[in-house]
Amino acid sequence: MDFTVETATDAVVDSFRQTKDRRLREVMESLTRHLHAFVRDIEPTMEEWEAAIGFLTAVGQTCDHTRQEFILLSDVLGVSMLVETMNGTMNGTETGTESTVLGPFHMTESPRRELGDSIDLLGTGRPCVVSGQVLAADGTPLPGAELDVWQCNEDGFYDVQQPDVQPPGNGRGLFRTDVEGRFWFRTVVPSHYPIPTDGPVGRLLDATGRHPYRPAHIHFIASADSHRPVTTHAFVDDSPYIDSDAVFAVKQGLITDFTESYDEQGAERFGVTVPFTHARFDIVLAPEPETT
Incomplete structure (x- = not known):
């Protein structure tokens, strides 16, 4: 032929x-x-x-080893979110917390931390407490669930982007929930930031007239036995670009209140001083599909 x-x-x-x-x-x-x-x-x-x-x-x-430009390309073309969304549903119905993109900065292993520890190793911003529960779809708490957390700092940079400024593991932590499925840790409120624009993906965005910014968020990967893991974000509710994320990852159900708190008892319980920022973010894991 x-x-x-x-x-x-x-x-x-x-x-x-x-x-x-x-x-x-x-x-x-x-x-x-x-x-x-x-x-x-x-x-x-x-x-x-x-x-x-x-x-x-x-x-x-x-x-x-610290930058994945192909994931970035997949992100800005909406492929990452399409794959995440398709895999985050079962029979067309979302049964757990909505999924979002992994992003290009989950490139190093998060250090193991205890509940209540701070993932902010610089201590330069207003303290923020993030707390919540990991739950099954029926509302049952999931003790011992694992949470992999990572975020940028208050200036919009991840640790791998500033090796001379941020110590390795800054903004990262690997936690396990307590007997009631609860978790809490200290950090700073992350900033909105541009995805890396010094490479071919950045040049593509420039050529097509698109901005490179992502709204402020904290990344989570949550997993537990007999449940489907989820990769998700807690988006800061009043962040710039919440309506125009460069990688299309914002979902309404993931926009989270980061509230200023003057609760002195709460501050003492979490090991911070007033005023502090408090965000509550619960994560629901869908059950593993039954095998036939």
Whole structure:
């Protein structure tokens, strides 16, 4: 069969017919059909094809052990949120806390911390207490659930972005809930911030007239035995860009009140001084689907 515009897709799809892994064959056949349809739609010149290859090459070359430019590209194209949202539902119905993107900065292991510890190792901002419960879908508390937490500082930078300013592990913590499924830790209110713009993804945003900002948030990954883990955020309710997140991750149910508190008893209980900021963020985990 001659390789022509008309026969190209069938020829490539047919080349995968002996793939033993059924899922891999399904993925490659679908990818080929959609990619070829895209190429036929936009009819790229050879120069445009070379530019596209150069862009993807630059994305890969920008990745290192603390930065994942391909995740960033997936984020700004809405693919990360689409995959998260599809995988965060069961039979089309959300049964737990809504999921959001992992983001490009979950690149180092969070240090193990005790409940009530501070993840702010700099101590430069107003203290903030984050507390809540991890619950099953029926409201039952989940003792011993694990929470992986990470955030930027009050200036909008993660520890891996400022190795000369922030100690490793600043803004990060790995916690386990108590016997009533409760958790609490001290931190600072994070800032809104731009995603990295010094690489190919930043240049893409600039070329398309899009801003690079994310609203202020704290990342969580929550997991417990016999339940589906969830990757989510607590968004600061009055943050700039709450309505125009560069990576499309804001969901209304995740916008959280970060409230100024003068409660002296609460301050003493949490180990802070008044005034402090308090955010309550409960996380509900869906059950693992039954296997057949």
